[in-house]
Amino acid sequence: MLVGLALIVTLLFVAAGAATSLLVANGAEEIAGSEPYCIQISDGASDYRPARVWFDLSIFRMRAKHDGPLYMQHHAILVVGEPANARLYHWSYLRRTFEPGVLNGQIEGRGPAITCLQVRDFVGKRLALIPVSPDSYYIRYSGGETYLIPTVWQAEWSGGSRPSLLLATTAPDFQPLNRRLMPAEFDSNSVFVTWDPEWMLSLMKDPPGGEIVEQSSEFGLMKTKTITHGKDGKEYVGNGYLAYDDGHGVNTTIIGCGTPSEAVPKSCQHRFINKGRHFYFRHRPEDVPNWQRMQQRILDLMASFEVHRRS
DSSP states (O other), X not given: OHHHHHHHHHHHHHHHHHHHHHHHHHHHHHHHTTSOEEEEEOOSSSSOEEXXXXXXXXXXXXXXXXXXXXXXXXXXXXXESOGGGOEEEEEETTTTEEEEOOTTTTSTTOSOOBOSOOBTTHHHHHOBSSOOOOSEEEEEOTTSOEEXXXXXXXXXXXXXXXXXXXXXXXXXXXXXXXXXXXXXXXXXXEEEEESOHHHHHHHTTSOOSSEEEEEEEETTEEEXXXXXXXXXXXXXXXXXXXXXXXXXXXXXXXXXXXOOOSSOSOOEEEEEEETTEEEEEEEOGGGGGGHHHHHHHHHHHHHHHBOOOOO
């Protein structure tokens, strides 16, 4: 009896998933007509990613992230037309169809990231029955910047009102990690990119913490040395570094280094701005002399990912 009940539940599960998948696929094809299109989904845990298998279009997979009753994204987005002038639609379970428009779609640079590539007959050409791991991730931000990033970099991204990109790598050489990056390691073993240079520039308005004991120039940077007296009675030395236009496309560099420890050997927080992008990573104090080389390595890496399309 239990086996029979389990079989019935499984068949109902498969039927419900298949019904939703067909409904979504037919709705997308009806809207797109002869134009190229693609479908990207939310799985309730991460940002949008392209639908790759039929099950991705099911009610069990297309689930938007939400905070209580407030949804932070759509269950799925239909992208129709050429990349430069694509039209976006969102899936509605209530209406059982794709509706025109998306969250923040009318705000320049704050629409969702597009992670699928439009082709004619997307459902027939791109959806498989068995999942296959991709070798790269396509990410087109609403501001127009487009990247094709090999999966070895373990990229994580977000579009919308706070676009960002994370790459699993570490200073000073910034090579791909040979292991899976865990969330607790993100801060020390990644490069984090956001499109909020104004926030970084606001850091320059805050006075340095602690007592300023020295101001000088070192490694082509303006240096401020401070001492902070801890509640444990110890003195903690901090070094802050600042540079404006470096002559190589970097507008501003801010580096703050605390006293390294066994638990936190990468005690320097390094930020710089380039082309409206705010880069952040951590490194050891002994890497400060190579600040320009590290920044250029990151910029070269981003340039190698960038996809240039005709508008």
